[in-house]
Amino acid sequence: QQQVKQSPQSLIVQKGGISIINCAYENTAFDYFPWYQQFPGKGPALLIAIRPDVSEKKEGRFTISFNKSAKQFSLHIMDSQPGDSATYFCAADSNYQLIWGAGTKLIIKP
Amino acid sequence: EPEVTQTPSHQVTQMGQEVILRCVPISNHLYFYWYRQILGQKVEFLVSFYNNEISEKSEIFDDQFSVERPDGSNFTLKIRSTKLEDSAMYFCASSEWADPRRSPLHFGNGTRLTVT
Numbered sequence: 012q013q014q015v016k017q018s019p020q021s022l023i024v025q026k027g028g029i030s031i032i033n034c035a036y037e038n039t040a041f042d043y044f045p046w047y048q049q050f051p052g053k054g055p056a057l058l059i060a061i062r063p064d065v066s067e068k069k070e071g072r073f074t075i076s077f078n079k080s081a082k083q084f085s086l087h088i089m090d091s092q093p094g095d096s097a098t099y100f101c102a103a104d105s106n107y108q109l110i111w112g113a114g115t116k117l118i119i120k121p
Numbered sequence: 122e123p124e125v126t127q128t129p130s131h132q133v134t135q136m137g138q139e140v141i142l143r144c145v146p147i148s149n150h151l152y153f154y155w156y157r158q159i160l161g162q163k164v165e166f167l168v169s170f171y172n173n174e175i176s177e178k179s180e181i182f183d184d185q186f187s188v189e190r191p192d193g194s195n196f197t198l199k200i201r202s203t204k205l206e207d208s209a210m211y212f213c214a215s216s217e218w219a220d221p222r223r224s225p226l227h228f229g230n231g232t233r234l235t236v237t
Binding site for chain 1: 125161162163164165166169177212214219220221222225226227228229230231
């Protein structure tokens with residue numbers, strides 16, 4: 012119940028395309044859903060986050076879509092750029108403890 | 122921008138040896154964390170620390186692990202007797218508040234621990 016399932020494990024997208032990464036959870040006590048971006052050799056860094064009282068949050072080219080009834084949320088990267096190539100982790104928080112997805116390695120081909 | 126710094130960047134040790142991983146959190150942060158990431162796998166919570174005490178710890182954080190804030194700036198993770206399966210990237214993180222909605226976790230660049 013504490014798991015967050017993330018897919019796909021890896022993703023290759025052409026420059027300018029839309030990258031979509033999906034996550035699903037079971038625990039309805041989760042009430043905060045951040046996405047982290049990790050470049051090789053670096054620690055994860057917060058990219059964007061959403062609370063379950065909204066269905067969508069957009070920051071620049073990055074959008075989180077949230078479906079509370081389906082217990083799913085996804086990250087959309089519009090106009091994907093080579094600089095977006097990184098590993099992306101979704102996470103869910105309950106009682107100030109983050110549960111992480113397994114990560115998606117995203118490669119944007121020029 | 123202030124950063125969490127971790128040393129060393131890579132540590133190689135023999136099985137059964139003790140290792141200490143060091144972290145300097147961001148100076149005005151009060152909450153400190155250790156996470157680990159086995160190569161290519163998910164990020165796993167180990168322990169959180171506040172006010173010189175462990176706040177939470179995971180099942181991974183057994184008696185072989187300990188944390189300490191020996192002075193006003195450093196935050197250390199000690200593994201008493203390393204096992205092969207302890208090989209991983211260890212990340213230190215800090216935050217101003219416990220609630221990630223109020224302040225995000227800031228991660229260091231990690232220490233790659235290799236146990237041979």
